[in-house]
Amino acid sequence: QSVLTQPPSASGTPGQRVIISCSGSSSNIGSNTVNWYQQLPGTAPKLLIYNSYQRPSGVPDRFSGSRFDTSASLAIYGLQSEDEADYYCAAWDGSLNDWVFGGGTKVTVL
Amino acid sequence: QITLKESGPTVVKSAQTLTLTCTFSGFSLTTSGVGVAWIRQPPGKALEWLALIYWDDDKRYSPSLKTRLTITKGTSRNQVVLTMTNMGPVDTATYYCTHFVGGTNFDYWGQGTLVTVSS
Numbered sequence: 001q002s003v004l005t006q007p008p009s010a011s012g013t014p015g016q017r018v019i020i021s022c023s024g025s026s027s028n029i030g031s032n033t034v035n036w037y038q039q040l041p042g043t044a045p046k047l048l049i050y051n052s053y054q055r056p057s058g059v060p061d062r063f064s065g066s067r068f069d070t071s072a073s074l075a076i077y078g079l080q081s082e083d084e085a086d087y088y089c090a091a092w093d094g095s096l097n098d099w100v101f102g103g104g105t106k107v108t109v110l
Numbered sequence: 111q112i113t114l115k116e117s118g119p120t121v122v123k124s125a126q127t128l129t130l131t132c133t134f135s136g137f138s139l140t141t142s143g144v145g146v147a148w149i150r151q152p153p154g155k156a157l158e159w160l161a162l163i164y165w166d167d168d169k170r171y172s173p174s175l176k177t178r179l180t181i182t183k184g185t186s187r188n189q190v191v192l193t194m195t196n197m198g199p200v201d202t203a204t205y206y207c208t209h210f211v212g213g214t215n216f217d218y219w220g221q222g223t224l225v226t227v228s229s
Contacts, residue, residue: 002156033214037157044206044219045157056217088157092214098173099147099159 003028004089004102011108012079020105022072022089028100032092034072036065039086039104048087049074081109112136114146114207114220122197124229132190132207132220139165139183139190145210146190148181150203151222158203162210163190197227 005023012018022034036049047056049065052072064075072091076083089102118130132146139146147162161181162170171179180193190207205225209218 035215037216044222045216046219047215047217050212050215050217090157090216096173097170099162101157101159103156 002103003100006102006105018076020074027095028091028093030070037088112218116223128194152203
């Protein structure tokens with residue numbers, strides 16, 4: 001059972017928008033920034049969003065992060081086949097003194 | 111260009127100690143604010159943070175695994191070593207080392223190394 005809660009799956013057709021939620025608590029998302037990681041099949045995770053909404057250099061602006069209260073979201077606009085991957089949210093938990101991750105969301109492009 | 115690579119045994123037996131080495135390039139672990147972390151992922155499961163060492167040798171551990179973990183800087187200036195004692199089948203996972211910066215970001219990852227624990 002992960003500290004951060006994500007839906008196990010999400011899907012959409014090419015060009016659609018997909019939104020992935022990440023629910024936490026006051027000790028993690030409620031008081032710290034959120035990062036999102038993309039893990040393509042058989043590869044290492046890649047930092048996709050940091051500080052809740054910022055994109056590292058090279059990440060397309062189709063990816064957008066937001067955070068409100070104790071939840072965060074990752075939106076993928078203009079879904080593409082290459083976006084098929086697992087997506088994980090992560091945050092520091094000040095009560096647990098632990099970096100906590102979500103259980104991951106598998107995105108499928110129909 | 112920052113790169114990291116994990117190395118170590120692919121199979122360990124139950125109750126043994128695992129020692130993994132992260133060899134990195136493109137940054138210095140003496141630069142203020144920089145760290146190297148270990149994160150693992152059991153097959154088909156989520157990511158789990160294990161340990162983090164900072165440029166000033168400050169160390170942080172996952173509370174649930176703290177008694178079994180030790181993270182240190184290696185004898186080479188571009189290496190970090192993780193040891194995990196009393197390995198069991200539940201510790202079978204891909205182990206990643208990552209560059210850590212900005213107080214919050216695991217921004218560069220190694221390719222990972224799969225460690226299988228045999229009973």
